[in-house]
Amino acid sequence: MPDFNGDLVGTPLAAAAGANPYNVPNALKGGTDVVLMRDTIELITAFAQNDRVKLGDFPSDVIINPVQSTIWFDNLGASTTMDVGSTASEAALVAAQATSAAGSCLFYKNVDVANYWKPLWQVLGLAADPGGTIAIFAKLEAADPGVGTMTWQIVGQRRLA
Known part of the structure; x- marks a missing residue:
């Protein structure tokens, strides 16, 4: 065998x-994985459909820990969903996550397991490593997103040989 x-x-x-x-x-x-970003935001009534929350700028070659990287949220409004990704691929990491009730989702919720442990630029589906950093956003989609809190923790490390 x-x-x-x-x-x-x-x-x-x-x-x-x-x-x-x-x-x-x-x-x-x-x-050793490290916390790349921990942050929180209080969403206010001025928050409108398709407004984005910047979750951070991450090195293009970073390896994200798919188990320890999480986004938490309050009830952010009836029929509200959230996409997470880059400007080039807005829903590459999380697509249409319901946020109409308090809960959480993994940062790599919609990433195929075959793409775990790849550099961020590959996970996002980019053709080549752009180098530098890549901005990652959460975008709320609803006619009238509600108010509430969004909190996130992204864990991982750069791919160094």
């Missing part, structure tokens, strides 16, 4: 047997 290695760490380490076993990026093995 054969044994199989993982694609991101196991196979490179097996190929490096006897060579430098530390050629795997720290974001995949041996690294």
Whole structure:
């Protein structure tokens, strides 16, 4: 019965047997995730349909921890939904999350599990790494979003070899 290695760490380490076993990026093995952003906002009555909340500017090569990165919200209005993504792909991370009752969702709610542990630029579906930082926004979609609180925590680390 054969044994199989993982694609991101196991196979490179097996190929490096006897060579430098530390050629795997720290974001995949041996690294420590950090809080990239923790913030909160009180949404007010001036908040209108398609207004955006900037969740942060993140390095394009950052690896987001899909389990520890979460967005929490109050009841933000009847029939209100939230998309999360970049200007180029507004719903790449979260699409049409209902926010009409208090709750939460993972930052990578709509990201296919096959795209976990990839750099942010790839998760967003960009053709090439733009370098620098990528602004990530939450956009509320409703004719009249309500008032309430949105809070988020994004955890991960840069992909350094």
